[in-house]
Amino acid sequence: MNTKSKNIPLNFERVDEWAATSRSAHRLEKWLFTRLLRAMDDPPIAVRLWDDEEIQNCPGPPEVTLHIREPRALWGTLIDPELYFGDAYSDGTITVEGDLSRLIELVSVHRPPIFAEQGLLGRLTRLFAPAPQTNTLSGSRQNIHHHYDLSNDFYRLWLDREYMQYTCAYFPDPAISLEAAQIAKMEHVCRKLRLKPGDKVVEAGCGWGGLARYMAQRHGVNVRAYNISHEQVSYATERAAELGLTGRVEYIEDDYRNIEGEYDAFVSVGMLEHVGTENYPSLGAVIDRCLKPDGRALIHSIGRNQPKLMNRWIEKRIFPGAYPPTLGEMTAIFQPYNFSIVDVENLRLHYALTLQHWLKRFESNRGRVLEAFDEQFFRAWRLYLTGSIVAFRLGDLQLFQVSFNRCELHDLPWSRGHLYAEPQPPAAAVPTSPRAPATVRPAANDPRPRTLPHRPQ
């Protein structure tokens, strides 16, 4: 996160000192917060102000206490909670006693209409907010650099060890480990893509290259994986060389719009959030250009039920240029090119659980995060991870896996049972020999056209 733009003290030892030197809370300030809690149906939240005065209207004992340590934190949060709360929590002018996720959950569920996106304050604050970062070729590079080039060591502290998947895992059983769930996710994606040994696969936005390595190792395919994060591409290339995958997996530091070649499968896991709806037709054109007639494709992306801008604090401090689309908005990728959507799966609770694993590991590595960054950074990321857990748990965010192919692909499986037929491979086993191709039994009355007249292009 960009700390240069913010003139705030970073020494947390002194937080109590500033609070002590501040003026006492004005009657108006207390009244406003009392009104706010009332508008929220008096949730089990107490508010302690900088002069230690406590406001609470809830009938029972409060579950969480919000400690507002400076007057400006109170006014900022009252006027533009979406943006200001995050900054105030990060710099410690607001602290929370109790479960942070419970606080976010209570506030999300009880949010007064005036703060909603279509509410008065929601509209006003958006009106004066700077425009989100755009995802032009250079804009995308800046946006991606901001988040993904923080440091590989930082992400290694809390992502799964082997594949460093910074996207939603798949928990067919919620009790399995994060490592097993990330492998299960990659296997699930590979099965949806119906990969077979020797297939040429292109990946748009490959992170640290884990899925590309997995596909090459377990499914015997050749992968070209594109990414504009320099740090990630360096790591991925090195790791593939260590594993003897050079020649079978190629990482390219370039934008998805520059993808070239023809492929049996197109896959993109967790990139669409950074593409921007205005670029969906170009993404569709890229897929149309590079997918073979019998190719299969999959896009995995955070999404929404209704169009809604990204939380402004997350957009500003964590993920510039990010936007989670609705399924309807996503169709702008497929429709112009007559792609057939064959399967959509919503995995939102899987992302909540993935984030819980990440947060736990992140918190347990506090000391090592502070060696590289500072307390403000640590608190900002804690808030971002916690807020995301709540958003996926409550259904404010969705996770769509969309499988699609050309309209002309008729060799489709008769059931999705093959995704569930065998147990997921164990997390420890990483065979290097490709799997045998699945056998397909032709049926006498199979309506799939096999002898379609080919029209020259």
Added chain:
Amino acid sequence: MNTKSKNIPLNFERVDEWAATSRSAHRLEKWLFTRLLRAMDDPPIAVRLWDDEEIQNCPGPPEVTLHIREPRALWGTLIDPELYFGDAYSDGTITVEGDLSRLIELVSVHRPPIFAEQGLLGRLTRLFAPAPQTNTLSGSRQNIHHHYDLSNDFYRLWLDREYMQYTCAYFPDPAISLEAAQIAKMEHVCRKLRLKPGDKVVEAGCGWGGLARYMAQRHGVNVRAYNISHEQVSYATERAAELGLTGRVEYIEDDYRNIEGEYDAFVSVGMLEHVGTENYPSLGAVIDRCLKPDGRALIHSIGRNQPKLMNRWIEKRIFPGAYPPTLGEMTAIFQPYNFSIVDVENLRLHYALTLQHWLKRFESNRGRVLEAFDEQFFRAWRLYLTGSIVAFRLGDLQLFQVSFNRCELHDLPWSRGHLYAEPQPPAAAVPTSPRAPATVRPAANDPRPRTLPHRPQ
């Protein structure tokens, strides 16, 4: 189909006689058809005119011969093939030697751009075409009466015997019978809805009531099923009484817009095609009104990859008011009410296979169809069924099963494996005792919120 509006001879014995008395084909007419075949890349189609002159440009032997038996059939088909060919084929002024589905396939794949929806003739003919039937409350009743009230005995000749499902079946194995595949479809739908004994289910557009009976018999639920086809509701009510289901299944002759009550599940199989996009928000409002907070819902509908009007001949003669939507258009049902789409499955090849079964039974019952209707009716339905097979085979039509629920439903399965876990029940077994509810194993780190604060409405 409405035969009164058309002044054409119905006696097929005399077809050859008219052809014989007609004038010979003009040089312009032959030239035009030669040009047409050339514009279609000379497919293996021969055209024989009323004077027995044959036109064929294909390099090899023709696979199909189109016999145009009257000059007006030639001109009609040249100017407005989408509408005219169907009528001319039905009344026998055009006949086909060879495989009708192969002809339709060749013409679909090789259709010259001028006849495409956005082509010159396509646009012109749509410009002068009457508006499609609307789906107001009374318009829907007329449209549905036109098709579904033909006669129960007619549909009984070629639909599956027990459940009379006039919608896409589900063939987990393409070799199973139509009867087994319709049961597999209903079971698939029930599993997607996660029905449990005692659930209250509402069905919008229930056909002959087969799914409602199946749900009550096999899953122990109580069903209210709405339908505006008088013939179908009478049949369904009678059949439920015979099976001792009165009190557990109630059929209501009314429009889906008048659904009342609160339900654990909403299901609609094959009705959306008759709703009209302008009514999607009202359909969403009906579901929003009647679905309990933890309710599950499913809509099964013919669809498209890209918005496109229904084939005009089918819209006029077979299905007035019908329109198959894209997935993007369907989101107008879900988005305004914040419904979460949890699963989409595209079953288009299953519909092609279903239609193949129907056509085979229909053809083998030619004699009995002719007892009740006439040759023209028989040929129109043959064309409609054959054309639909080709449309689903080639991907001009899709079949979407969309599962959704309220955003607030957090008790979601961790995998779709339960849809595939056990074998489908055998077609013959129809137990009357409800199934035991599936056991759900809670997990320690399950992120599904169970203690969410309830906000009073």
